[in-house]
Amino acid sequence: SAQGQFLAFDEFGRPFIVIREQEKRARVKGLEAQRANINAARAVSNLLRTSLGPKGMDKILVSQDGDVTITNDGATIMEKMDVKHQVAKLLVELSQSQDNEIGDGTTGVVILAGALLESALNLLDKGLHPLRVCDGFERACEIAVKHLEATSQELDVFANDNELLKKAAVTCLCSKVVSNRQNELAAIAVEAVLDVADIKRKDVNFEHIKVEGKPGGSLEDTCLIRGIVIDKDMSHPQMAKVVKDAKIAILTCPFEPPKPKTKHKLEISNAEDYRKLYEQEQQYFVKMIEDVKNSGSNIVICQWGFDDEANYLLHANKLPAVRWVGGVEIELIAMATGARIVPRFSELSSEKLGRAACVREIGFGTTDDKMIVIEGCANTSAVTVLVRGGNKMIVDEAKRCLHDALCVVRNLIKDSRIVYGGGCAELMASLEITKVVDMEPSIEQYAMRGFADALEDISNALAENSGLNPIETTTWLKNEMKNNPDKRYGVDCNGVGINDMKELNVYESLQSKVQQLQLATQVVRMILKIDDVFAPSEYS
Template sequence: MALIEGPVPAMAFPCEVCDLQRKDVNFDLIKVEGKVGGKLEDTCLIQGIVVDKDFSHPQMPKSVKDAKMAILTCPFEPPKPKTKHKLDIRSGEDYKKLYEHEQKYFRDQIKLIQDSGANLVICQWGFDDEANHLLFQNKLPAVRWVGGVELELIAIATGGRIVPRFEELTADKLGKAGLVREVTFGTMKEQMLIIEECGSSKAVTVLVRGGNQMVVDEAKRCLHDANCCVRNLIRDPRVVPGGGASEMAASLAVLSAADKEQTMDQYSMKAFASALDVVPMALAENSGLQGIAEMAKVKAVQENTGNAWHGVDCMQTGTTDMWEQNVYEACASKSSQLRLATQVVKMILKIDDVITSGDVIDE
């Protein structure tokens, strides 16, 4: 089987999410976000994180430069008792005391945020109008109802720490980003937050657009499959020819080994080689060609030239050289396919009852 080892295409992944030293890709830094509306051609790559949220107050600034984010999992509200309680307010003075007590909680929480040096608050939970108004008055832009998965991605990308209590918030736990901005797009004036120039790492987001949710979901699945293919090439850059060429080359090699075998194993080896020929025949038939004739012709070319890159010309370009057609696949993927198929056959043979004519069955 022909193997080619070459450099991984530089445009396959941004170098920020690809570690060429370890030969791996950090998928945690690749977010695929889908949004219904627009055309599929409007899909774009954003150098940052996209969050399907907006600022909690309409008068908060639409962009924050040199953002220092407090990433919180605690709500902006006074603590609630976990047992049943009853509170009697009998006069206006009692109500005023209760109001001041709640205001003190809010002011203390905001002061802890300001003391840490944060200029942007990202909270997993919501907060009421009172807290929202106080945040706006203190010039602290805030985002609420951010999901747990998105919160973790923001923490990884910005180098911040998720803080469960206001008292634990310190300057070294803040996430850093060069720019956080709110964008509006589409006919429905949908708003999203884009976090760019992340401090810890360069996370990227693919914003998928489509006419309906089914198109968006299918595009997201296709992008994930494509990312996995490129990731496999980074792990192992070797490739084998497509178009059934690698199966035909393997079939020829197995037949050659079977001819040298003088035991009964040669029949199973020939059966294995015959099974490999099914793939190029199926490719030829699906392309409107004569399956057996096309496979025999290409296999003869491989034998005569010794070049295992000749495969089925599915696109009917006039050449059977898969390298010229740029048709190839990862060696790791092809090896896995052959290995798993062989294991399935071995498993079936082990569990199936095979009785030959020479066996004697004792009652």
């Protein structure tokens, strides 16, 4: 290539080309660059293809330090894959933006982008200019979005005890590892979102939903807690496990007597001295506990530990206590319960205590795992979903699944228009584009047709993953759609033989689908506009 070469002349004046070997840069230009980039991106999207839909496969991803992740969540696979190629990285970001804004559809968006790129490559090979391809794709995308908006359906998501919200969450969970508990988890997701939702303003504050996981127990033990959960237990096994109408003292000072400074010498020469010292220590503890009791507090949360003596005295004085609570959690509890964090026993007073309806220690069946739950906090409606499962891998995956389900429910509350899944929405958009293209005089018609073709890839992939013949299935679906415009045909992934997604209740939010189409189109434009790649040669 031109940059790595220069012209020289030999002793007879004949020119020859020197390739600078030490120049460690590889450069690819023009169609060659586009082709290379498209292929890299498609390699990534092909990898995700088998993970799409309820029959999608899971992937095992092993990180460099040996951590194992099992998932079929597009965003997670992309995040954990160590993608080096600079253009393939754009697809990783694509999946992440879908995840950040919508939460689900992270696999679909990458597959769509891959299909669009494949179409684009065909068009480039035919001699279409990349920018014409982009323009055609964008116009087609606009048509698709308009058509989906026009044919979308507005749902009353709160009717029948939030039936539709639950169904949407179930659809989202059915393709995941946790699918055997999908109904329970879906119900938890719906309850959690409704707890923090402002229905009138159609707003959901996601910050108020925490998803915490603790390996151990089983998925069935997963539960919704209307408050905060911390991974600690009461400091003494015989302390009360439940404190109703809690008045919480949050202390950042340790329950221990002041340490003698090193420059003082402490000499204990006989039993009498020792007894005196012991009594003095006891006095300190007694005073501390008195301070706490006098403030009106009935439970102590302490950033530091305390020794056995203090622990015993707390227990004897019927003052349940939690020790070694981390700084972040201390602040969270203080905020939620309206407590002030107290650095010295002498500063304790009634108005500095935090309030909660109940603080309790929960155990899990036969294990000795314990956690502290603070419910009915004075200052917040925050809820925590506590995810349990056999091992860390399952808990992590269940947390991701729940995140998706929470997003789906939130999205439906914010905008309750839906389109149907199983490839239905994509095929409807595809048919509409084809219809419009027939009247399109400009050469963008080719690109628009390419876009319409690419949309078929979703139903193809879903069919393939369910063991059906992709082309036959998609052709059949398209025909049925043309003949019955009121029905919403889609791929029957679970082999139940009904293809009307309305009857099967397989739907996705309009917003999610629109976002998928727009993000995929944008990223394809970005990739097509690159016609020159300079990179250190090891990356090319």
